[in-house]
Amino acid sequence: MLNVTPYLTDDLLSQILDRLPVKTLLQCRCVCKPWCSLIDSPRFVKLHLKRSAECNKNRSVVIRGFYAYLADFDSLEDNSTAVIIDEPLRSVLRGTGLVGSCNGLLCLYQQKMDIFIWNPAMRKCKQLPTAPADFVCPFSVDPFFLRGFGYDAVNDDYKVLRILHPDGREAGSKVIVYSLKSDSWKRLPDISYPYQIVRDLGMFLGGALHWIAVTTLGVEICLIILAFDLGVENYKEIPLPNLRFKKSNKLNLCTFADSLCVLLLEADIRIDVWLMNNYGDGNSWCKLFSLEHTQLVSPSLSVRPLAFSKSRRDVLVEVSDKKVIWYNLDRKNLRTVKIANMPAVFHDMEVYTESLVPPDYFLSCNGKQPEEEKKQKRQQKRNER
């Protein structure tokens, strides 16, 4: 067999391979050694991720209930089927909660595994080391469990943040951050009074984690968005939309379509969805749509927009623990998304872009598995025989 690949430079080969979905690329890794080292290289992983994001390709959905399921995003517009994730990851993914999702990696927490990072497209997992002893608070005990996960572009690193609610009125919140590159936790300066974060899940956007927070300077109590920059590790205030009602229990924050998104529960009869068109600019808040009481069984802050459809005229919205809908922006109506094999009740749904980013982010040399994992695998094989 003539080997024609010497004609192909890495640059040309990348231009072919970065058009392919992750599943095919995992098969391509086994074609020959040059292809394997190219696909495993950090440069190619980033190229592939960039292209997927630019072309809105390779999107997938993970549904987490008691078990975890995957579904193809594009098929949600017609007929789709959720596929349950089998062993060996099925028990790992049982009853998990979300810390964050970014670049094809999901950061989850679970009773047995504590916090771990998972790449669903590659079916690979990495458990985080336990936090240092002086930062005492397992999530099972922490009533607030403030947390977030995101990508630090400045240091080319993935980070997990945990914040402990303050003890007293004057105390600050303790902050601890995990860096995937160094595989270790470190303590950061406390978030000083007067900020107090009022929602648990930090929303990742553009290199920072965001929470709704209360600030009590002087007499006034004010609601803002507190942004923590993962690169420079400092805080910034971002204004909320200028709304009449600003009670914290009527507001929720999420990210949608690469923008900050605020959900406002209006008089318990309607949910307004606001989008910040220019990041950081308080005047760029704009109402995207509203969901009325008549359209929903009961409006609650668990309503969450997940993604635009290809045409951008429909929005995929999670409305409860049982239902997901497509909301049409032109006709202002909704239709239920039919997914075969869905669990009856689920925690939440995440739309993510499939990627080749390994959960250990190239910590192990040459992309090969670290020694302990190899030994475990050999032991498993022996046990199987």
Place this chain on the structure above:
Amino acid sequence: MKKLKFIGNPLLQSREKINMSSDKKWLTLKTTEDNEEFVVEESVAIMSNVIKNMVEDGCASSVIPVPRVKGNAMGKIIEFCKKHTEESDEKVLKEFDAEFLNLGPDALYDLMVSANFLEIKVLLDSVTTKVADMIKGKSSEEIRNILKIENDLSAEEIEESRRENCWTRQE
């Protein structure tokens, strides 16, 4: 013996007639590997960024030497560029590309390498998309067969990867 290929009006016989007659500008491209010459309209030739830069820099007066690209590949490339300058209907172009790229892997590689060297983005995008579509959803053995790639993995490596990735072959 020099071979002159005329891509354009078949009625014109000599180079002088071409230079005098039309308001269109014509260029001569010569593949230095096998000394084939091609006379093309400038508007077609400048689909190649490399040739475009040479024309703009004013060094394209006589014959433009084109290294590394063989005569038959050059002919095909000119055919592609001509169609893409003449036709604006997306649907027609799509059909043309599908027919045009109906080639074996050797010819596709040649085209890709030449399009990359000459910096013809439209052609390079079409060829890379075509090759990607040929291997999408296929297994590693099928990919090796389609693209004629030699297997340099050891038996143990093949077995290990087959076990790791068996789920990617389930549909």
